[in-house]
Amino acid sequence: MASTAVNGSTVIVDGARSESPENPESPQATVLDSVSGPEWIEMSMRDIGQSIYDHQPLSREKRDLKLKAIDTAYQLNDVNLLAELARSREGLITNSARAKVWTLFAEKYGNITEPEQDWHQLAPHSEEEQIKLDVERAFVFYPAEGDKEQLKEKLFDLIRSVFRRHPQLSYYQGYHDIAQVILLVFDGIVENAVPVLEAVTMSFLRDYMLPSLDATLDQLELVPVILTLADPYIGQLVRGKPFYALSSVLTFLAHHIKSFDEICVVFDHVIASNDMSFVLYLYVAIIISQRDEIKELGGDVDIIHSYLTNVGEQEFNVFEVMARADELSRKYPISTLGETWDNISPHSVLKCKDNVFDKQLDEFEQAKVTEQKEKEKVKEREKEKQLEQEKTTTDRTKATKQVAPLQARKILGVMALLRSRHTVLGLSVCMGLFGVALSWYRHDIKEILGFRFTG
Secondary structure (H helix, E strand, C coil), X not given: CCEEEECCEEEECCXXXXXXXXXXXXXXXXXXXXXXHHHHHHCCXXXXXXXXXXXXXXXXXXXXXXXXXXXXXXXXXXXXXXXXXXXXXCCCCCHHHHHHHHXXXXXXXXXXXXXXXXXXXXXXXXXXXXXXXXXXXXXXXXXCCCCHHHHHHHHHHHHHHHHHHCCCCCCCCCHHHHHHHHHHHCCCCHHHHHHHHHHHHHHHXXXXXXXXXXXXXXXXXXXXXXXXHHCHHHHHHCCCCHHHXXXXXXCCCCCCCCCHHHHHHHHXXXXXXXXXXXXXXXXXXXXXXCHHHHHHCCCCHHHHHHHHHCHHHCCCCHHHHHHHHHHHHHHCCHHHCHHHHHCCCCCCCCCCCCXXXXXXXXXXXXXXXXXXXXXXXXXXXXXXHHHHHHHHHHHHHHHHHHHHXXXXXXXXXXXXXXXXXXXXXXXXXXXXXXXXXXXXXXXXXXXXXXXXXXX
16 A cells, blocks of 8 residues: 655555544545545655656646645645645646635735725725836736736726735836736636735735835845856856846746746746745746857847846746756755845845735835935035035135235236346346246236236
8 A cells, every 4th residue: 555645644545545644534534535546646746746847748637636636635725735736737727726726825825814994995006007007018918818908907906906905015017917917817806816916915025015126126136146056157147237137026927928827837836835035046047048048149248138138038948947946946045145145134025924014114214214314424524525625725715815915026026127128148037037936826927917916
């Protein structure tokens, strides 16, 4: 009789029921009776855990089997097993499975509370006009059919509902790319999609929704660090600030991947991981998958960055890059990335799973105050320097005024000798004296004479 351990319980194959070692009569044993022994032999935990590394699509038989496994794990409320299934080949397979599993993940991980009133009754968010503009650019790649204008209206409502409940959030362009995927998974039913978008927002995206890009850039600085560790040659080519990663990371690649099925598998993996860092590793894995193409671009940083901005649109195997991302995260844990990691706020989603957005805002405001104080110090130092320069100029002017009459008299004396023209020798002597006098006083002769006659 074969068996496989699943999060503290044991799945008995060969047709026997599942038992929990602690409680042989547990409800889990009854529910798993619905999955026959041969099926569990086919869908072993090893297959679940490793199937993401196999780029071949699931057979129809295994798809059906996996859907049964998902349903069983869902009935058991087994979040860990569902996470394994979500991260395996083809993810959660169908939108109906995704809708219920994502909702369960949102309840477990999302740090959200039941709203006290309908979002329609809440005050409009200050950035709804910008949200509306972004929504008008939605649904470019998918769906191929359907009323896109109606979908845009629903998408606008979905995003507004989250932002009105969290008015402290700052909107960023590209947020709608994530929201549209979630809306489509929930078949356009806004009220069902809201909890998942809200959970994703507060548990994954809140670093990007502060009033400035500082926290975002701090997080993106991890990309070149990971890349250099994984591939020093490409890391050296891809130098400079990682602005190129913005649209890929901030949208979970939804801004670039054109296949709805593939982007849903990415979302399955990201949401199941409950870890925003996976997106960073995934982006690095995609860059590495394009190694040959990047080498052909030469060493021009601007051209390379332009290519990396849209690297998610290149041809790559989504399962292979997710497998590599998992490998990179194990080989180079994010908490070991040195000073770049240390610079990230302790309230970042990368370091704190709780909803601490208010603390992040406080931190941001404190940073603004500190920055303002520093600016005032710089201004004060500049003012002191200017006053010192003005004092020095004044002192020099006074000294000049004291010396000027004497110098002017000497020059006038020289000029008188010149006018006399008694002898050639005298003229030469006078010219020499004139040169000496000029060396005594280096100001413009007109200015000096003017001072002489007016002073």
